[in-house]
Amino acid sequence: MSFLADSLSRVKPSATIAVTQKARELKEAGRDVIGLGAGEPDFDTPDNIKEAAIDAIRRGETKYPPVAGIAPLRKAVAEKFRRENQLDYKPEQVIVGTGGKQILYNAFVATLNPGDEVVIPAPYWVSYPEMVLLNGGTPRFVECPIETGFKLTPEALAAAITERTKWLVFNSPSNPSGAAYSRVELQALTDVLLRHPQVWILTDDMYEHLLYTDEPFATIAEVEPRLCERTLTMNGVSKAYAMTGWRIGYAAGPKRLVDAMVMVQGQQTSGACTIAQWASVEALNGPQDFVAKSRAVFQERRDLVVSMLNQASGLKCPSPEGAFYVYPSCAGAVGKRAPSGKVIETDEDFVSELLETDGVAVVHGSAFGLGPNFRISYATSTEILEDACARIQRFCNRLS
Numbered sequence: 001m002s003f004l005a006d007s008l009s010r011v012k013p014s015a016t017i018a019v020t021q022k023a024r025e026l027k028e029a030g031r032d033v034i035g036l037g038a039g040e041p042d043f044d045t046p047d048n049i050k051e052a053a054i055d056a057i058r059r060g061e062t063k064y065p066p067v068a069g070i071a072p073l074r075k076a077v078a079e080k081f082r083r084e085n086q087l088d089y090k091p092e093q094v095i096v097g098t099g100g101k102q103i104l105y106n107a108f109v110a111t112l113n114p115g116d117e118v119v120i121p122a123p124y125w126v127s128y129p130e131m132v133l134l135n136g137g138t139p140r141f142v143e144c145p146i147e148t149g150f151k152l153t154p155e156a157l158a159a160a161i162t163e164r165t166k167w168l169v170f171n172s173p174s175n176p177s178g179a180a181y182s183r184v185e186l187q188a189l190t191d192v193l194l195r196h197p198q199v200w201i202l203t204d205d206m207y208e209h210l211l212y213t214d215e216p217f218a219t220i221a222e223v224e225p226r227l228c229e230r231t232l233t234m235n236g237v238s239k240a241y242a243m244t245g246w247r248i249g250y251a252a253g254p255k256r257l258v259d260a261m262v263m264v265q266g267q268q269t270s271g272a273c274t275i276a277q278w279a280s281v282e283a284l285n286g287p288q289d290f291v292a293k294s295r296a297v298f299q300e301r302r303d304l305v306v307s308m309l310n311q312a313s314g315l316k317c318p319s320p321e322g323a324f325y326v327y328p329s330c331a332g333a334v335g336k337r338a339p340s341g342k343v344i345e346t347d348e349d350f351v352s353e354l355l356e357t358d359g360v361a362v363v364h365g366s367a368f369g370l371g372p373n374f375r376i377s378y379a380t381s382t383e384i385l386e387d388a389c390a391r392i393q394r395f396c397n398r399l400s
């Protein structure tokens with residue numbers, strides 16, 4: 001009898017965490033390494049949010065929270081959805097969890113039965129398929145190539161849906177590609193979804209505020225209110241307010257789904273950290289100038305990185321609409337010989353040679369289900385990005 005659970009044999013460790021760890025180890029060993037693997041803003045959490053947490057500690061908000069979230073935060077989330085997304089959720093339809101990651105996990109625990117399929121457009125955030133597998137579901141990947149801007153088309157969505165499809169996991173702006181859907185593009189997808197009443201939609205809007213298009217952000221339940229009754233709208237404070245370490249995410253959806261997720265959470269964590277929840281109340285209700293400022297900085301960095309990467313021989317880097325990632329194709333480098341003498345056959349070879357030769361840590365695209373590409377997180381300073389992109393250019397220009 002094996003000690004570890006059989007379900008573990010179906011999952012992989014996170015490639016993004018592995019790259020970050022490798023870069024850290026090389027640095028500790030004295031190597032000059034730039035890590036562009038981690039998906040978190042380099043900014044500090046704004047002071048007003050920190051102060052709200054300190055006040056909460058002083059007031060003694062240090063007891064177990066209500067499982068679904070403290071009432072002021074559920075209310076702030078419902079108001080946020082009304083103010084920013086024109087969505088009419090009641091606080092009872094809101095769940096707060098320990099990061100968006102746990103919200104997703106709760107949703108899958110609460111709904112997946114063996115054989116249930118989950119449609120996941122690729123490239124995807126590394127955790128989606130693993131969470132589905134851990135909960136006995138079957139991921140059904142849909143390739144969204146560079147030619148469609150890494151976006152899901154209505155035809156590809158329709159072809160992926162079967163009678164066993166329980167969820168579509170939808171992420172815009174996307175990690176890892178940065179692709180963000182316009183309202184018209186969303187409508188084309190919601191038209192397909194309306195025809196398939198068995199399919200629920202889990203929309204991960206984590207990068208909502210990091211959008212660089214003229215058109216404002218739109219989410220599925222807003223674009224097609226008839227889908228509201230089978231949509232879970234997920235979001236969080238990690239990326240918008242530089243709060244990755246506070247671990248607060250939230251979602252709103254039909255009450256029977258949210259109630260089931262709350263029940264799961266009640267047997268799991270008993271609810272998210274109260275102090276971080278009070279900080280999140282301030283994040284959502286307090287001044288929002290930080291959001292606009294960080295968006296402007298990220299947009300400048302995106303333009304810098306896209307322009308420098310497109311000057312590297314063999315790389316093709318589309319300019320993404322959102323998030324803080326670029327997802328260049330390295331197809332032009334495949335088949336070439338690296339300075340070490342090794343022939344690059346895959347994107348994984350490309351990133352490991354780049355790390356060994358020029359000390360830049362990025363994540364290979366095949367880890368996100370679509371390659372040969374790689375992901376760069378540009379959530380780091382302009383000086384570091386300039387240095388990293390110059391090294392990538394040097395590496396690519398030396399391939400023969």
Ligand SMILES: Cc1ncc(COP(=O)(O)O)c(C=O)c1O
Binds near residue numbers: 171
């Ligand atoms: C697309 C996407 N969804 C969800 C998350 C989870 O965010 P958190 O658990 O920090 O709220 C991340 C974090 O990297 C992400 O990139």
